[in-house]
Amino acid sequence: MKAMLVAFVAVAAISVGSNLILMQIGFSSQDRYAGPDVRLDD
Amino acid sequence: MLRALIALMLTLSFLSTANAQDAAAPDRSATGGAQTLEDIMARQRGEPVDNGFRSGLTGDPDSAAGISEQLGTLGGASDPDLWRALRFGSADISASNNGPAATTLIQDGGMNWLQLREGPVAIYGGYLLLATIALLALFFFVRGRIRIDGEKTGNKITRFKAVERFGHWLLAGSFILLGVTGLISLFGRKVLIPVFGHDAFSFLAVGSKWIHNNVSWAFMLALVMIFVMWVVHNLPHKSDINWLLKGGGIFSKGHPPAKKFNAGQKLIFWSVIVLGTSISVSGLSLLFPFEINMFAATFAKLNALGISSALGLGELREVLAPHEEMQYAQLWHAIVSFVLMAIILAHIYIGTVGMEGAYDAMGSGDVEEQWAREHHSIWVDEVMAEKQAASKGATPAE
Numbered sequence: 001m002k003a004m005l006v007a008f009v010a011v012a013a014i015s016v017g018s019n020l021i022l023m024q025i026g027f028s029s030q031d032r033y034a035g036p037d038v039r040l041d042d
Numbered sequence: 043m044l045r046a047l048i049a050l051m052l053t054l055s056f057l058s059t060a061n062a063q064d065a066a067a068p069d070r071s072a073t074g075g076a077q078t079l080e081d082i083m084a085r086q087r088g089e090p091v092d093n094g095f096r097s098g099l100t101g102d103p104d105s106a107a108g109i110s111e112q113l114g115t116l117g118g119a120s121d122p123d124l125w126r127a128l129r130f131g132s133a134d135i136s137a138s139n140n141g142p143a144a145t146t147l148i149q150d151g152g153m154n155w156l157q158l159r160e161g162p163v164a165i166y167g168g169y170l171l172l173a174t175i176a177l178l179a180l181f182f183f184v185r186g187r188i189r190i191d192g193e194k195t196g197n198k199i200t201r202f203k204a205v206e207r208f209g210h211w212l213l214a215g216s217f218i219l220l221g222v223t224g225l226i227s228l229f230g231r232k233v234l235i236p237v238f239g240h241d242a243f244s245f246l247a248v249g250s251k252w253i254h255n256n257v258s259w260a261f262m263l264a265l266v267m268i269f270v271m272w273v274v275h276n277l278p279h280k281s282d283i284n285w286l287l288k289g290g291g292i293f294s295k296g297h298p299p300a301k302k303f304n305a306g307q308k309l310i311f312w313s314v315i316v317l318g319t320s321i322s323v324s325g326l327s328l329l330f331p332f333e334i335n336m337f338a339a340t341f342a343k344l345n346a347l348g349i350s351s352a353l354g355l356g357e358l359r360e361v362l363a364p365h366e367e368m369q370y371a372q373l374w375h376a377i378v379s380f381v382l383m384a385i386i387l388a389h390i391y392i393g394t395v396g397m398e399g400a401y402d403a404m405g406s407g408d409v410e411e412q413w414a415r416e417h418h419s420i421w422v423d424e425v426m427a428e429k430q431a432a433s434k435g436a437t438p439a440e
Contacts, residue, residue, distance in 0.1 A: 003211060003407070007208045007210075011215045011216050014260040027330065031055075032140065033143070034140070035138040036161075038138070
């Protein structure tokens with residue numbers, strides 16, 4: 001039972017972590033495909 | 043299974059291509075080789091039209107009229123030539139945004155994809171899951187719970203270590219999240235929006251997308267863990283043949299001998315590994331749009347090896363628009379996922395309500411010795427022999 005709960009927490013941690021990493025390295029479609037003239041965040 | 047899936051998908055997608063090739067070339071002399079009213083009407087009726095007669099007619103700059111002559115300013119390509127180049131993806135386009143999709147202004151795979159996605163894929167996929175649940179319910183009412191036949195001993199044998207159970211639940215937890223959010227994404231427009239409305243579904247869709255995209259990494263990691271930890275125990279063994287011939291003893295008294303994993307569990311394992319890998323690869327292709335294109339290359343290989351013609355699909359298209367690569371990846375991702383979901387529903391059933399004593403293997407990791415003797419007799423003998431050898435080895439030599 002403990003292994004199951006730890007695994008579920010790990011699913012959440014890996015998900016949040018991977019999202020942070022992908023955002024950091026600029027792998028969102030916005031960063032990959034928008035040209036310098038596009039200001040999506042403004 | 044995988045070959046049948048490939049055949050199904052390709053048959054659905056390429057019926058139109060095969061038909062187009064069978065038809066005799068129509069007479070277009072009345073229009074000077076341009077498309078005829080019959081071409082236009084056929085397209086409007088949704089029939090396949092081979093555009094090969096006009097897709098290459100995009101002008102010739104080398105034979106352009108002089109700049110001061112009539113049409114000279116167009117540089118050898120008339121306006122229809124330019125539109126054909128845009129329509130068939132051969133125009134030289136530069137765009138201020140990046141990526142291959144930015145310079146593909148027109149692609150016509152989208153309608154096919156949309157109709158397959160919200161038609162056969164969603165309908166047959168949905169029925170597959172419902173039918174699996176119905177069959178399992180029927181099986182439960184006919185066969186009932188598979189009980190431990192013999193007297194329980196009270197002794198426990200460790201079946202899965204903590205790290206093995208962690209890997210299993212990492213895979214299981216992520217798979218269920220991915221399955222549910224995938225179904226929400228697929229059935230959103232047709233089923234959920236009419237019921238909940240756009241505002242509520244918008245919230246659900248944004249959340250589902252975040253979960254689906256990010257939980258995928260836990261699934262892929264767990265898939266690698268499971269493969270590394272259990273592949274040795276899932277290699278074929280001669281006892282598997284006997285087990286399969288007796289149908290795992292599911293309808294008879296007593297169970298055929300089995301090692302740590304019986305043939306049924308091995309089938310589940312390899313389904314998870316093969317289909318899970320296929321889902322992961324197509325998922326990665328969708329996660330990083332236009333970066334990983336697999337279908338044009340796969341179709342080229344199927345053509346080269348003669349598999350496509352052997353399946354009666356004719357020549358598959360070897361040049362696909364970037365969007366079409368994504369469309370095929372999405373269809374493949376959904377179809378294979380439906381098959382794996384159906385298999386996993388059966389796995390969840392047999393691991394919980396379907397069989398007494400089975401859940402302990404993944405719950406505490408320790409199983410009742412009598413359960414183990416009935417379902418995995420060869421494995422129990424191996425474990426006992428190891429224990430005896432260990433206890434002998436522990437006796438200090440005098």
